[in-house]
Amino acid sequence: MSVKIDIRNVRKEFRIRDTREPFTALAGTDLDVREGEFLTLVGPSGCGKSTLLDLIGGLTEPSGGEILIDGMPVSGPGLDRGVVFQQYALFPWRTARANVEFGLEAKGVPRAERAERARHHLDLVGLGGFEERYPHELSGGMRQRVAIARSLAFDPDVLLMDEPFAALDAQPRESLQEELLRIWEKTGKTVVFITHGIDEAVYLGQRVAVMTSRPGRIKEIVEVDFDTREGDLRAAPAFGEYRHHVWTLLRDEVAAAREQERKVAVGHG
Amino acid sequence: MADERRGAMLTTREPDELPGDVHWYDLPEDEPEPEEVAAPRGRRLRAAGRVFTRSAAILLLLAAWEVLPRLGVVDPVFVPPLSENLAAGADLLVSGRLPEDLQASLVRSLSGFALALLLAIPLGLLIGWYRPMADALTPLLEVFRNTSAVALLPVFTLILGIGETTKVTFVLYACSWPILLNTISGVRTVEPLLIKSARSMGLKPYRLFQKVILPASVPAIFTGVRLAGAYSILVLLFAEMVGAKAGLGYLILDAQSNFRIPDMYAGIITISALGLLFNLLLIGVERRFSTWRTT
Numbered sequence: 214m215s216v217k218i219d220i221r222n223v224r225k226e227f228r229i230r231d232t233r234e235p236f237t238a239l240a241g242t243d244l245d246v247r248e249g250e251f252l253t254l255v256g257p258s259g260c261g262k263s264t265l266l267d268l269i270g271g272l273t274e275p276s277g278g279e280i281l282i283d284g285m286p287v288s289g290p291g292l293d294r295g296v297v298f299q300q301y302a303l304f305p306w307r308t309a310r311a312n313v314e315f316g317l318e319a320k321g322v323p324r325a326e327r328a329e330r331a332r333h334h335l336d337l338v339g340l341g342g343f344e345e346r347y348p349h350e351l352s353g354g355m356r357q358r359v360a361i362a363r364s365l366a367f368d369p370d371v372l373l374m375d376e377p378f379a380a381l382d383a384q385p386r387e388s389l390q391e392e393l394l395r396i397w398e399k400t401g402k403t404v405v406f407i408t409h410g411i412d413e414a415v416y417l418g419q420r421v422a423v424m425t426s427r428p429g430r431i432k433e434i435v436e437v438d439f440d441t442r443e444g445d446l447r448a449a450p451a452f453g454e455y456r457h458h459v460w461t462l463l464r465d466e467v468a469a470a471r472e473q474e475r476k477v478a479v480g481h482g
Numbered sequence: 483m484a485d486e487r488r489g490a491m492l493t494t495r496e497p498d499e500l501p502g503d504v505h506w507y508d509l510p511e512d513e514p515e516p517e518e519v520a521a522p523r524g525r526r527l528r529a530a531g532r533v534f535t536r537s538a539a540i541l542l543l544l545a546a547w548e549v550l551p552r553l554g555v556v557d558p559v560f561v562p563p564l565s566e567n568l569a570a571g572a573d574l575l576v577s578g579r580l581p582e583d584l585q586a587s588l589v590r591s592l593s594g595f596a597l598a599l600l601l602a603i604p605l606g607l608l609i610g611w612y613r614p615m616a617d618a619l620t621p622l623l624e625v626f627r628n629t630s631a632v633a634l635l636p637v638f639t640l641i642l643g644i645g646e647t648t649k650v651t652f653v654l655y656a657c658s659w660p661i662l663l664n665t666i667s668g669v670r671t672v673e674p675l676l677i678k679s680a681r682s683m684g685l686k687p688y689r690l691f692q693k694v695i696l697p698a699s700v701p702a703i704f705t706g707v708r709l710a711g712a713y714s715i716l717v718l719l720f721a722e723m724v725g726a727k728a729g730l731g732y733l734i735l736d737a738q739s740n741f742r743i744p745d746m747y748a749g750i751i752t753i754s755a756l757g758l759l760f761n762l763l764l765i766g767v768e769r770r771f772s773t774w775r776t777t
Contacts, residue, residue, distance in 0.1 A: 270682050271682075272678060272681060272682060289684075290681055290682050290683065290684045291684045292683060292684050294682075295682075295683075296679070296682040298675060298678075298679060300675055302675045302676055302678070302679035304676060304694070304697070304698075305774050306697045306698070306700070306772070306774040307774075315680075315683065315693070316683045318693070319683045319684055319685055319689070347774045348774075349774070367683070
């Protein structure tokens with residue numbers, strides 16, 4: 214499989230008010246994302262996962278290194294990538310349909326086709342019949358479905374998802390996970406999915422990339438392959454083994470992240 | 483309303499200066515409320531009850547206004563019973579005096595108000611959008627906002643004379659501040675995540691402004707517009723009391739100084755009704771433009 218996103222030795226620093234030293238979020242980050250794969254990214258909180266996603270999305274620029282998509286350096290945001298945020302980020306003054314049409318308007322799709330594609334994608338995420346509802350009239354899970362439909366509608370090659378299900382309750386989360394896999398299989402998009410849930414990472418990802426504590430690097434990439442996904446996959450022994458492996462990788466990093474936080478707190482006190 | 487906006491300003495975040503994994507989204511989790519289920523009869527009863535609670539205080543005031551002067555509890559010379567005031571109002575209406583004054587006031591209020599809309603909304607959008615401009619101008623705007631428009635009336639009169647121009651400019655001035663300041667704060671407190679989301683779809687600054695900033699600021703702008711609506715009548719009345727030969731303010735003061743007390747109350751009642759009506763109208767327009775708001 215060819216490489217879709219090529220992250221090479223990326224570094225990202227932030228300036229922080231009232232301090233001279235920059236805050237280093239990422240340093241020496243290398244990662245290849247293959248065309249059409251579902252890659253999940255886990256790491257201790259504060260390790261720079263979201264920063265990495267912002268960089269791929271072109272929302273910020275790296276301080277060093279480079280990010281290539283299809284061999285071309287990322288130069289700002291674009292409709293070849295769709296971002297799904299944890300807090301949905303729906304426009305509250307637009308109905309579900311109009312929200313899905315947003316990216317299509319940006320792309321310059323004619324009006325009639327916009328409506329058709331919005332309807333199709335709302336159907337795809339199981340929201341047929343909810344086209345004219347406003348976000349505040351929908352539940353959290355439904356809102357995230359609208360957000361996913363919005364990102365799919367303008368047909369990006371890559372879907373970047375930043376803990377999209379973290380704010381949901383267990384039941385809607387599991388059903389959305391299943392549906393996301395179904396949609397991924399159907400559309401063949403490349404998905405980079407950030408999560409802090411080990412179960413979620415193992416359940417969704419073909420590969421699970423584990424990050425170190427700040428400054429974040431890729432510590433190890435775990436290939437996940439099940440003989441069968443039939444039945445209760447989460448209860449399968451193989452699932453437990455993958456889960457334990459990722460947990461072990463993360464444990465040291467979480468401890469390191471905690472130590473960092475403690476130091477920062479003491480330093481500020 | 484004003485407090486709501488202030489609260490929103492306090493939570494303004496600056497995503498660019500925050501480090502990596504911090505999530506600055508804090509949209510409220512407002513699940514749709516379950517529909518109220520009630521038997522039709524119970525619902526009708528409750529509706530009637532609501533109408534009663536909402537109008538009871540006003541009805542009580544009107545009744546007291548009618549009864550207390552008649553009983554001699556308050557001096558009927560200074561506070562005539564309501565019915566006498568209304569009768570005087572009817573006379574003024576028939577004689578053409580009231581419509582004439584009402585028209586004079588309305589023309590001044592509405593022109594000042596409309597000019598303020600045309601001036602302050604675009605200006606507020608501009609100032610709010612260009613952060614350096616907002617930072618530079620905010621202290622000056624605060625100074626002006628906290629300088630009572632009424633205190634400046636003599637200045638307007640000095641420069642513009644005592645004609646219509648002064649009164650319209652005066653209303654324009656007073657109405658501009660609430661619209662301007664609310665528009666600026668509306669633009670500056672747009673949920674950063676929405677901007678980020680739109681940017682991720684490759685929107686250029688101009689489109690971002692048109693498709694995100696502008697619609698997101700509408701509620702805040704309307705808060706300012708409604709305040710301005712109330713001010714437009716308030717300050718005009720003052721201007722008309724100080725120097726005018728027509729208008730409701732003049733009518734009230736003129737009636738008072740000629741001891742036509744019922745006429746004076748008729749003028750006051752008209753003003754009060756006008757203010758209420760204007761506010762209701764603006765609320766109606768606001769509802770039309772912001773059906774998506776949860777509150």
